[in-house]
Amino acid sequence: VLYAYGGAGPVHAFGYAAEIGVREVVIPLGNGASTLSAYGIAAGDAVRYRELERSFLAPFDADLLPAAVAVIEAAARADLAAAGADGHAQVEVEALMRFREQLMHSLEIPVRLPAGPDTGAELLAAFNAEYERRYGAGGTALFQAVEVFALRARAAVAADIPTPVAALPVDLAPRSTDVYWPGLDWTATPVHAGVPTDAVTGPALVELAHTTIAVPPGAVLRPVGDALTLTLKESW
């Protein structure tokens, strides 16, 4: 079974599925598709990350730690502005934490903003809780100092690119267009708009908001739950 997603995947899937001997292609619908498509990437938030490598040992200093958080927060905002992203930036900061000397390990613990004198105590409690959640109570090593070894800020501005309308109206009378199908030459092919409610037999094109599905001659496209499945004939 092949999984075809994004803007271009379902256009070409029938071809490379046949090439590698796969007869069943699943095309997901719903929210997941946009995160896997080039359009989704283009329409995503403008983001800049900034990291500050600095070691703080618990118990954390009530002034130095929040001051460092403020520095990294401002730096990420400035980076985003310098990159030309206008608008109101949302900033999130996380502390990279571990027990001292665990050089292969880090847990990313969110920092509540704005940071203040309580930030250190909050981070320590959150680290211990997360460590226990992942590794069990028996592993929490209270004898070893907890360390923040880096701070990471993520500044984001929402992109001003509209999200496409999710569902097109079903066109009961499909248009027709000439399609060059490999091995068949130019063939008049019906074009369906929107998610089909019944099986569509190829040759056909199905236009969705985020992609176009190419259904080659002899193949069948069926709605199955929150996806479409394309079943190819043995060789087309």
Place this chain on the structure above:
Amino acid sequence: VTIQWDGVARSYIPGDQLHIPDMLRLHTARAEDVDPVTFEVVRYGLLNTNLEHGQTLQRLCVSPVTMITRDFQPSITTAVGDLVFLGPYLQYFSNAQSLTIKWILENRADDPGIEPGDMFVSNDPFVGTPHQPDTIVAAPVFVGDELFCWVSNVLHHADVGGSVMGSFCMDAPDIFSDPPAFPPFKLVAAGHVRRDLEQMFLRQSRLPTNVHMDLRAAVSANHVAAGKTAALVERYGADVVAAVMDRVLDAGERTIDERLAKVPDGQWSHRIYQEAARTGDAGTYAYQLTVRKRGGHLYVDNVGTDPQTGSINVTYAGLSGAFLAALTASLTADLAGAYGGVYRRVHFEPVPGTLSCADFPAAVSPSGIYTMETLISLSGSVIAKMLACAEPSVARLAIGRPIPPSTA
């Protein structure tokens, strides 16, 4: 005279049938039919549990020997301690875990008991470890009130005591100058780490902070692996997962059987000499190994090996672990760690009181840096001699393809 392989005066060697006290209930129900897709999904789930177990060890450890060198190994065994999957790290450590778990089943089920949430620690070479720094932490996994399987690991700890820093005591005349050897004790009781026993173990170390962190890493990693195993049981059912474990073992046994069918019956020996049993010693000492192949079985002995002396000894755990590691690397590496079934076809007939199967109170602590390597090399040589006589398809597994004749 029958030799008593009791784990006290001599190394522990489990019998074909373990004597497990009745109060410990074992999960024995098996699904009769497991479809091929479910079988593969569960099989890979078990394999991946060891990978995540090993990666957790590496992330949480702090000693360079574990965190960077990865001197450790996770395993999954059946309820009775047979290895279903070895991890991809130091192979002979899994044999150590299997031996130690079997000893725990026979000796700890009645007192202090084997209960859900427990973990046992041991670094006793006469029970199962190759040398004292290689410390085992073994966790029984229960389904209801029945023991279902074990997850376990060995970590090489940076220092566990003894006469010299690092615990490789070259000049030890016997185990009383070695690091202390602790037979299995229950470090974690129903999920709670026993501070008294933990401090007893750490007190022997010159690097107690490192050892403490690494010991807790071993506990945490077992917790993660036990959780993964419990999730598999939750999703597919205990009887299905247990049936998959049995089938993985059977498949390994079938593989060695098929390959040994392409090896002629016979006997192959090899001997290696080692110089110096302690600093300043000018002696040379022989280690010998013989493998006899009869049908689908291998019989291994160490006749011809010199009597135990100085600090160049190992116990049965070292001898058997070295041979099994070399065998599976040469003959069944494609099983990807599912070697328990292969082990069923290997029968050891060791001579006690020797350099390669020493009795109490022999010193063994330096074995991790030379006697084990000597025995792996020795085992590899004997196995290569045997496989050189096999049909080409099997010989190639150990020796590689023949070099094509030169066309020049």
